[in-house]
Amino acid sequence: MTDSPFDRRLSVALRQELPPLQAPAELRRRVRAAVREAGAGSSGRFAPAHAARWLALAASLAAVTAGGWWLGLRSAGETALADQVLASHVRSLMPGHLTDVLSSDQHTVKPWFNGKLDYSPPVSDFAGQGYPLIGGRLDYVGGRPVAALVYGRRQHIINVMLWPATSPTDGSALRTRQGYHLLHWTTADYTYWVVSDLGMPELQDFARLLRAGSKASGSTRPASGFFVRTSPALDRLRGTTHDHDRSLRTGSRVDR
Numbered sequence: 001m002t003d004s005p006f007d008r009r010l011s012v013a014l015r016q017e018l019p020p021l022q023a024p025a026e027l028r029r030r031v032r033a034a035v036r037e038a039g040a041g042s043s044g045r046f047a048p049a050h051a052a053r054w055l056a057l058a059a060s061l062a063a064v065t066a067g068g069w070w071l072g073l074r075s076a077g078e079t080a081l082a083d084q085v086l087a088s089h090v091r092s093l094m095p096g097h098l099t100d101v102l103s104s105d106q107h108t109v110k111p112w113f114n115g116k117l118d119y120s121p122p123v124s125d126f127a128g129q130g131y132p133l134i135g136g137r138l139d140y141v142g143g144r145p146v147a148a149l150v151y152g153r154r155q156h157i158i159n160v161m162l163w164p165a166t167s168p169t170d171g172s173a174l175r176t177r178q179g180y181h182l183l184h185w186t187t188a189d190y191t192y193w194v195v196s197d198l199g200m201p202e203l204q205d206f207a208r209l210l211r212a213g214s215k216a217s218g219s220t221r222p223a224s225g226f227f228v229r230t231s232p233a234l235d236r237l238r239g240t241t242h243d244h245d246r247s248l249r250t251g252s253r254v255d256r
Helices: 005-017 025-039 048-092 106-112 200-217 232-250
Strands: 133-141 144-153 156-164 173-177 180-186 190-196
Touching: 048 133, 048 144, 048 156, 048 173, 048 180, 048 190, 106 133, 133 156, 144 200, 156 200, 180 200, 190 200
Parallel strands: none
Antiparallel strands: 133 144, 144 156, 156 190, 173 180, 180 190
16 A cells, blocks of 8 residues: 555655654653663662563653654644645645635535535525625545635635544634735534634624524435436536525526
8 A cells, every 4th residue: 555645745744844843851860860770779689569560661761752753743734735725825826726615505516516526515604793704615634625615704715624633622723924824623423724814803703603603504424435426417406496486586587
């Protein structure tokens, strides 16, 4: 089994960014003291009590080193992923890169992803709260295609990138880079990254709306990685249904 391009990039990033890991000075001092004390035993041999103490300190040193390595590994991996998310956001701001499907209708944006991803992302519109849906697009983050939802707030663009989660986390992680804010959290179903140059209080307000909206819509992640491809006839039926719903709300007539 060969490593993916993302695995190789992550490995390089770890070697470049992961700081050298050392045991705390106090633990090193205690280990040296235990070695000197054990060496002072009769006949130059370790007494049983001294040997047990030495083994306990050695185990502590190994645990601290392994724990520090794992935290550093996880931090470097999230840093590399944050770099990709930020690069995708900046690239989307270039002319012609913001959306693949331009629509403020969540019932248009969500079906657009059918057959393009192995999951169906939850899509909500928050126009009533001042964060209108602009559209969506396909992006590539973490070595896989992902859904990117685009929202607006006055002259600011908010990108929401999400993909199926591997393990949930509590709370949100916050980063600020090059004038952009990045929020990250993981639910039981999806990993979310939200990035924008919008002020942090408003971006956090949007994140709360997004969390509530995703819970209200329910999980649409397919089981076992399968996804459903829709037929043209079904797409036409969906379009007719959506138009009919709009005509009921607006009182307009829809002719087919």
